[in-house]
Amino acid sequence: MGRRTGGGVSVAATLSLRRADKAFLGGDRIGLLEAIDRFGSITRAAREVGVSYKTAWDAVDSMNNAAEIPLVERAAGGLGGGGTVLTDEGRETIRLYRVLQDEHQEFIKRLEGRLGDVGHFYSLLRRVAMRVSARNVFLGKVAELRKGTVSTEVTLALKGGGTVCSVITNESAGVLGLKTGMEAHAIFKASAVILGKDLHDAKVSARNLLCGTADRIAHGPVNAEVTVVLPGGSVLTAIITEESAKRLLLAKGDHVCALVKASSVILGVDA
Template sequence: MTVGGENLGGAGRVELLGAIAECGSITQAARLVKMSYKAAWDAIDAMNNLAGQPLVERLAGGKGGGGTRLTPRGRQLVDNFRLIEREHARYLRQLGSQAEGIADDLLLIRRMAMKTTARNQFLGKVAELKPGAVNDEVILALPGGQQIVAVVTQGSSDSLGLAPGVEAFALIKASSVILVADGAGARFSARNQLAGTVTRVQTGAVNTEVVLDLPGGGTIAAIITNHSAVEMEIAAGSHLTAMFKASSVILGVPA
């Protein structure tokens, strides 16, 4: 839930407001939602500031004692949030019943919205994870049958929850990709070697971007110097191999 692009809060904060309306006490409400008294007031202050008007107000002591209650705006916010929750749940149920595979497409749309400076973005599943003394070697299987090898720290591997079968992203900058025209019989230290066919060549003032089509429908882009592009006679239809080190691969997992 946002107001003017600012995060006002989600179900947790609205649950706190609802508890205040029910209990009439910030202390009891905080205890009910398992929140400290200070954290509850910090949340209320933040919501009041972002809303531009009080959502919660204190009651002066008297015959019935003091307390805390929602303002009319606060009650409206709780009611509207619960209405939105019900409509959202109904919308998801309707989507689920309309078409097979729609959930997969929703996930795909979310992936396509991801923004990153890495020119090459691949989605696959962890085929193998080899623990090391400091770093782990992760082999990612791509839908086209290729594999990408990445070397990450054990801390990163643990925090991402990487394990065989886990879906993950591989990000590789185009400047980290080396193109080889004829590597027959040669040995290279780069673990990743993806063969493909040149489909696009875009020449700039200093560098040239080369895009290769990979088997299975994927692509990979490389940034090389104009001199290298001329020397290698790179053109649409050329068969090249894109190489990059395992240490050049950044891994991520869907949120």
């Protein structure tokens, strides 16, 4: 149940009746009951709702076992069993379920009205829920595409004004369907980040220079983990050697710059 909204996204939910924390009656079984009432035959009802004869009987047995009063009565007979009918309790159950369903649909409509842009909310949930092993995942918009013979150079504009450049194969760019203005994720490992101070005028081969403020520094026997707050509020994480951290004299509040090769940046888009 649900309505389609902008961006092809809809709010949907299923309605089921539960007993002892176990669902025993939902839309599929209500459809089966209605078919039994209409045809008076479990065989025809099963065919109507697209399940096997055995599955239909298993569902009927389950509903009858869960209900205080049987919903379906069946007469003895051969395969297909003649005279299968709903009891008054079964018909009342259908009526009550449809009333609940109508109210449920109205609730979904009201919920969509209050949520507003469901597509935007859905996109946010996907970004928050996305799980990848790389520590750095930044959302941006494709600002520029430069296609070469083998590879495509993609520049993403990040919130806060920075950019991230990635070099991927032309085939990958085609699979992702990259176009200027569309949203994409820049993903790179913390170990792919090189940290330094006062690198604005340095001549380096790495395409990406992301500068911000050192926030947290976790020292270890071999490596140190450094988080850097970028303009716009995004947080970058770097793993460097403990020796390098000491040599840089890193402290909370320091202005630092992160270098990341374009070849180390993986791009992803929402499905």
